Amino acid sequence: MKKLIGILLSIGLSVGIVSSMSAQEMKHNNSAKFQPIEQPITLRVAIALGGLSLMVAQLWWFLGSKPKSQKAEMSEGVQEVTITVDGGYVPSLVTVKRGQPVCLQFLRLDPSSCLEKVLFPDFHVAQDLVLNQTTPVEFTPDSLGVFQFSCGMGMFHGAIAVEK
Numbered sequence: 001m002k003k004l005i006g007i008l009l010s011i012g013l014s015v016g017i018v019s020s021m022s023a024q025e026m027k028h029n030n031s032a033k034f035q036p037i038e039q040p041i042t043l044r045v046a047i048a049l050g051g052l053s054l055m056v057a058q059l060w061w062f063l064g065s066k067p068k069s070q071k072a073e074m075s076e077g078v079q080e081v082t083i084t085v086d087g088g089y090v091p092s093l094v095t096v097k098r099g100q101p102v103c104l105q106f107l108r109l110d111p112s113s114c115l116e117k118v119l120f121p122d123f124h125v126a127q128d129l130v131l132n133q134t135t136p137v138e139f140t141p142d143s144l145g146v147f148q149f150s151c152g153m154g155m156f157h158g159a160i161a162v163e164k
């Protein structure tokens, strides 16, 4: 969902730039033909403000809305981290090391059936989560990369970043 907003913002910004560019071109063509058609100043201000607000929104997007990342703690050879399930996953990004067993402790506090299952397609895990309890999900990541997990319907997302 957040990714989608980011993409929409990018599209909006490009449209804003293109439309203000073509507006300038229009003005240039008009003066060349000695047919000065006054562009309404409000339109130009609106385009400028629109572009500016999109840029601000995009900046906020990249600087202010990074997912909360957490490194898994190593204990007795297992990389462990507790992920709270409550209107989403916290932390939503967990960093682990490759080749070491991982144990994610899912503490489900959210009663909505949406979050009763957690799926790790890359690790072939589909785990039911018991309400108000901690359910472990275990796997060993063999390859580097970022692997998504989600609720049963794919509405809430998190990711595991596997590093060296």
Ligand SMILES: [Cu+2]
Residues within 6 Å of the ligand: 113, 114, 115, 151, 152, 153, 154, 155, 156
């Ligand atoms: Cu869901």
